[in-house]
Amino acid sequence: MEKLKEYANHRAVLVLYLIIISVLFHGAYDRIFDKKVHLGGDNAGYYILGKSLAQGDGFSSIHNKDKVPGNHFPPGYPTLIAGVMKVFSGKVTTIKAANGFFMWAALMVLFFLFRALTKNIHLSFIACLLAAYNFHLLEYSTIMMSEISFVLFSAISLLLFVLTDFDKVFYKNWKFLLFIVATVFAFYIRTLGISLVISFTLILLFQKRWAYAGTLVVCFFLLALPWQIRSANLGGSPYVKQLLRKNPYRPELGPMEIADWPERFGMNLKRYFALEIANAVIPFETIDYKQCVKQLKKESGVIAIAATAADSLAIKKAEEAKPLTLKEKQVNAAKRGLPGSKVEITSTDYIIAILLLILMAIGLARMKDHRILVGLYLAGTFGILFLWPEAWFGIRFMLPVVPILIMLSLNGLVETPMFIAERLKRKEPWIIAIVIPFVVFFGMKTNLEKRVVELETRAKGIYVxxxxxxxxxxxxxxxxxxxxxxxxxxxxxxxxxxxxxxxxxxxxxxxxxxxxxxxxxxxxxxxxxxxxxxxxxxxxxxxxxxxxxxxxxxxxxxxxxxxxxxxxDYSLDYTGEWENEMKHGKGTFRWENGMSYEGDWMYNKRTGIGKFTWPNKQVFEGEWVDDRRNGQGILYMPDGSKFEGVWTNDVLSGKVKLYDKDGKFKENAIFKNNQKVS
Incomplete structure (x- = not known):
């Protein structure tokens, strides 16, 4: 048996595992590669910033006329895009393919990271296969967004930290210096990388490696400072501003107040627990967030905020509405393009989430090395995510830690029988450490394949x-x-x-x-x-x-x-005073054909004293009632002559004073139906 164990962990097996991961991922990626631009606006934003860097316009929003400096996204991923554009091409498909390469590279790094953490190459192999077939990771590996590159560089950072010999002098330790570069670049890809920096620093402080901890903090501060200064000079981080709003997409709801933070934290915690953590590790179905989050809010007693009369009406209507049946919810989801999705949270979901968390806890506690580091990284990441606006939901935001959660779940499954054997003082059932991961993968393969087919179908489809x-x-x-x-x-x-x-x-x-x-x-x-x-x-x-x-x-x-x-055309239509959403008071209205009215309004009607100008420069100044000339007025002709008289419902009748183009009185005349009769 010892010989078999030795063969199972032979270097050739390791190489074979890496080849299998590469081949299977390439096969899956080739099937799901989507040439279409993803419909999320962020991916276009990253592409534009990368293009700006590549063509020498700096980190600018070249899609805006003023080419304002970019400040919404950190510059890490756009820098990678710019590099791809310079070396290969600026085609969208090329950038997408580069993301696929980043995903493959991440799988390679994760394999070695998991091996270092668990000392189990078979578990590491299956964890990477599950990541390679994970619906969410596959989906984002073909989208021009920063998640996958962050998975790669955060994994590199973790691996370098794990492999670093901290007994060496820090300034002669090349792995440590590379680790700092990888960590800072991960932060520049996604500011969520701050959780990495904090975790590494705390571990070094716990281990009393003062020189290393100080070097990390100082280097990070110096390397991150230029971007922070630039951001501050541009008005501060837009993300921070959005974070401090009750809803980043509804600014009229106002800023967060102290009492709002516990509610936000609690709702995010419940959503991740009930929906996203389990779906990230076992991605067998799509979540209908609209209906599931609505259920969570109702069960939690969250009160909707009304900023307008329309909001109040919508809230009242929702409160009075009869609860939908499961079938009605499914029909609702199908109409919104989510057929077969999860439309409600059941007790089964909570049971699965609890079991998964128990397995992850066991997997973390039984890790051979660096369990505190991994625990701190996960705690820091979720601690930040729990404070994010509730409108920012989805697996996307926790995507960087999904491979780690997969590994911990597998490790929990493997270590449970190991722990039992230890307690019973039996010989370590090492063969189980090999068998269990394979059983899990092949048990999940059919459902994982269904989701791959879903991505494949989407890639072949057209835009809605x-x-x-x-x-x-x-x-x-x-x-x-x-x-x-x-x-x-x-x-x-x-x-x-x-x-x-x-x-x-x-x-x-x-x-x-x-x-x-x-x-x-x-x-x-x-x-x-x-x-x-x-x-x-x-x-x-x-x-x-x-x-x-x-x-x-x-x-x-x-x-x-x-x-x-x-x-x-800003100059057209009405400019002036309103009352109850009606033109009322002083105002000017201009038409596209050149006509204009300037004067008094009453409940959407030209009423009072006003001046009307025609395209041929003919002008009327006088009294109006209900959009018509009614009363005393003067009509100025293009040649400078004018008529002074009384109009009734837009008709000039009666005695009229006529003036020539020089403004001299010419004669008194009688008009009838706008015509001079004497």
Whole structure:
């Protein structure tokens, strides 16, 4: 048996495992590779920043007319994109393929990391296979986003730390110096990497390795400081600002208050526990977050916040609505493009989550080395995630630790019989350490394959109609709009990829005038009114268009669903005072054909004293009632002559004083139905 154990851990087995992981991952990746641009706006943002670096424009938002310095994303992943563009090409498919390479490289590093942590190459092999077939990791390996590169560099950082001999003098320790570089770069890819820095520092302090701890802190501070200074000079991190809002997509709800933090922490904790941790490790089904999170909030007694009358009405309607049956929830999910998804949380979900957490705890406690480091890293990561806005949900944010959770779960399964054998003082059942991981993998393989097929089908499919319309309008804009056009739209970075025209967003404000003024300040020439399903369009942009329709002229429309490109002209339509959403008081209205009215309004009607100008420079100044000239007035003709008289319902009748073009009185005349009769 000892000979068999020796053969099972032979170097040749290790090499064979790495080859198998590489071949199987390449096969799966080739099947699920999606040439289409992902519909999340962030991936287009990363691509744009990488392109900006590659073409020498610095870290700038080149999709904006002003090319404002980029500050929303850290520069690590865009730097990688720029490198790929320089060495290979700037095609979207090339950048996606590079992400696949990062995923493969991460699997290689994770294998050696898991081997170092568990001293079990068979477990490490199966953990990497499960990661290679993991729906979420595969999905993001074909998307231009930073998650996979962060998995790679965080794994490199952890592996280098584990392999470093801390008995050497720190400044002669090349592994430690590489470790610092990898750790800082991981932080520059995702600021969540701060949890790595904190974990490493605490471990070194616990071990009383003062020189190493001090060097790490000082080097990290010096290397991270330039970016922090730059960010501060640009107004601070947008992510931090969003973090401090109750809802980053509803600024009108206001900032977080002290009492809000425990509720946010609790809701995120429940969601990760009930849904995401189990789904990350056992990714057998899609989660319908809309319905599941709604259930969690209801069970937790979370009270929805109303910022508008529409919010209050929606909340009241939801409270009065009859609870949906399971079948009705499934139909609802299918209508939203989530057929077969998880639509409600059951007691089984909690049981699975508890069992998984127990296995992970056992796996962590029974790790051969560095259990405290891994525990600190996980605690720091989830501690940050629990404080993030509830609107930022999904496996995406915990993706970097998913391989570690898989490894811990497997290790828990393997170490449980080992622990029992120790307690019973039996010989270590080492063969179980080999068999269990393989049994787990082949037991899960069928369900994992179903999800791979799901990704494969998605990759071969086309955009849903609402996004197809959106991209078709972007392509149309590329061919038909002026090169200096500035287009305001939702998901502007995505639009830019197809339109190659400057884009900008619209202000998230319920103040329609503020939104319109902001469009003018940004130099917007066109607006896209979409039906992508994001609430900000219907909540902020559409009401402004509805209130000021004259400022927005439809120049291109696609059906099913209706999607528009509109020409924006700030000078047109109404500018002035309002009352109860009606024009009331002093105001000016300008039409596209050159006509304009300036004066008094009463409940959406021209009423009072006002001046009306026609395109031919003919001008009327006088009294108005219900949008018509009624009362005393003067009509100025283009040649300078004028008529002074009384109008009734837009008709000039009775005695009229006529003046010549020099303003001299000419004669008194009698008019009837706008015609001079004597």
């Amino acid at each position: 109609s609402k996004f197809k319309n959106y991209f078709d309008l972007a392509s149309w804009s590329s061919k038909n709009l002026p090169k200096d056009a500035v287009i305001a739209c939702r998901k502007g970075q995505l639009f830019y990829l197809y339109a190659n025209r400057w884009v900008t967003g619209f202000r998230s404000t319920l103040d329609k005038e503020d939104l319109i003024d902001r469009l003018q300040e940004q130099g917007v020439t066109h607006v896209v009114l979409d039906q992508l399903g994001y609430s900000s369009t219907s909540r902020y942009l559409y009401p402004a268009i509805k209130k000021y329709p004259g400022k927005f002229k439809v120049i291109r429309q696609l059906k099913n669903p209706d999607t528009y490109v509109m020409k924006f």
